[in-house]
Amino acid sequence: MYNLQKIKALTIVETLITLLAMSFMIAGPIFFISRSFSYSHYLQKKTIANSLAQEGLELVTSWRNNSTTTFSSTVDSVCLNSSCAVDWNGSSDIPTLRSCSQENESCRLYLYSENGIQMFRHGIGTEASPYLRSLNISKSGNAYIIESRVWSEEDPIFKIDVKLKKIIYAL
Amino acid sequence: MHSKHKAFISIFAIFFSAIIVSVLIAVFMLLIRQIQLLTIDSSSFQAYYIADSATECAVAKEKIAAQKAYLESASGTPTFIWNTTVFSPDRWMELKDSGCASPGDIDLSQPIAIDNTWVTEAKLSMPTNDMQFCGLIKVVRNSGDYNSPNYIIATGRSTDCQDTSNLRAVERGINVQY
Numbered sequence: 001m002y003n004l005q006k007i008k009a010l011t012i013v014e015t016l017i018t019l020l021a022m023s024f025m026i027a028g029p030i031f032f033i034s035r036s037f038s039y040s041h042y043l044q045k046k047t048i049a050n051s052l053a054q055e056g057l058e059l060v061t062s063w064r065n066n067s068t069t070t071f072s073s074t075v076d077s078v079c080l081n082s083s084c085a086v087d088w089n090g091s092s093d094i095p096t097l098r099s100c101s102q103e104n105e106s107c108r109l110y111l112y113s114e115n116g117i118q119m120f121r122h123g124i125g126t127e128a129s130p131y132l133r134s135l136n137i138s139k140s141g142n143a144y145i146i147e148s149r150v151w152s153e154e155d156p157i158f159k160i161d162v163k164l165k166k167i168i169y170a171l
Numbered sequence: 172m173h174s175k176h177k178a179f180i181s182i183f184a185i186f187f188s189a190i191i192v193s194v195l196i197a198v199f200m201l202l203i204r205q206i207q208l209l210t211i212d213s214s215s216f217q218a219y220y221i222a223d224s225a226t227e228c229a230v231a232k233e234k235i236a237a238q239k240a241y242l243e244s245a246s247g248t249p250t251f252i253w254n255t256t257v258f259s260p261d262r263w264m265e266l267k268d269s270g271c272a273s274p275g276d277i278d279l280s281q282p283i284a285i286d287n288t289w290v291t292e293a294k295l296s297m298p299t300n301d302m303q304f305c306g307l308i309k310v311v312r313n314s315g316d317y318n319s320p321n322y323i324i325a326t327g328r329s330t331d332c333q334d335t336s337n338l339r340a341v342e343r344g345i346n347v348q349y
Binding site for chain 1: 192195271
């Protein structure tokens with residue numbers, strides 16, 4: 001009654017090879033996709049870090065442009081012997097400057113929101129950002145050599161460390 | 172007949188696998204290229220700040236010269252800025268000795284006189300932790316005319332001042348007329 005055909009089954013070796021091939025086919029794309037996400041995240045963070053380092057230099061330069069005397073006296077007393085943090089509230093003529101240590105959390109930037117505008121600020125804000133910013137300033141005559149450093153140690157594989165340097169004169 | 176179907180399916184499997192793998196590799200390569208571009212972007216920021224520093228340096232030297240001319244004139248000796256500027260064949264050694272931020276950080280030769288102007292070309296070296304940057308300054312200063320403008324042309328490069336062969340170097344420039 002029944003027409004039974006003799007069909008050869010797969011051997012264990014064939015099965016294993018098939019499973020191996022399939023696992024490669026699945027693992028490959030997963031690796032690529034996860035790596036791509038990591039790189040995208042890294043690129044986003046580095047772009048923000050670049051802009052924050054640039055902001056540090058621009059704040060100091062605008063302060064020098066606003067008042068050379070106030071700039072010189074404040075920088076000489078606060079920043080020449082230690083790293084310092086520059087902060088601006090978004091409306092005043094000049095930023096504020098205070099010393100901070102690269103070894104601890106005092107250089108950390110926080111996300112601060114006011115009237116729907118978000119900005120990164122030192123010490124003020126509801127949410128700690130992954131970024132820390134410090135200015136290292138040295139003086140030679142009338143020239144100030146300013147290095148703005150922004151770094152993040154959130155991800156140990158893709159570390160962010162951006163440094164920008166500039167010379168300005170207080171005359 | 173049976174074996175023909177099998178081969179047909181294999182070709183499709185290879186074809187679709189190749190498409191998926193090539194798309195994934197393309198996305199991955201795109202991200203690698205983006206990282207390279209971002210590195211160039213970082214160098215671009217620093218190159219701009221070197222050009223800015225070089226401009227600041229030239230402007231500061233001119234401000235000091237103007238102040239000096241003013242003080243000498245006020246004390247009874249009529250003095251013009253072209254008598255006190257360091258961008259002149261008589262005083263360029265002062266610039267070489269003092270430098271921009273520290274003595275020796277600027278390299279220049281004697282200014283050349285061209286059509287009532289002095290043309291000074293200098294190189295400002297600025298090392299950062301990651302790489303060496305170079306600022307190129309060209310100052311075209313009039314040598315005795317109030318009405319003619321003076322020019323500062325500053326360029327920042329993401330290489331050492333001696334290295335002119337790096338095709339991946341980023342350059343940013345600032346031109347000032349005063």
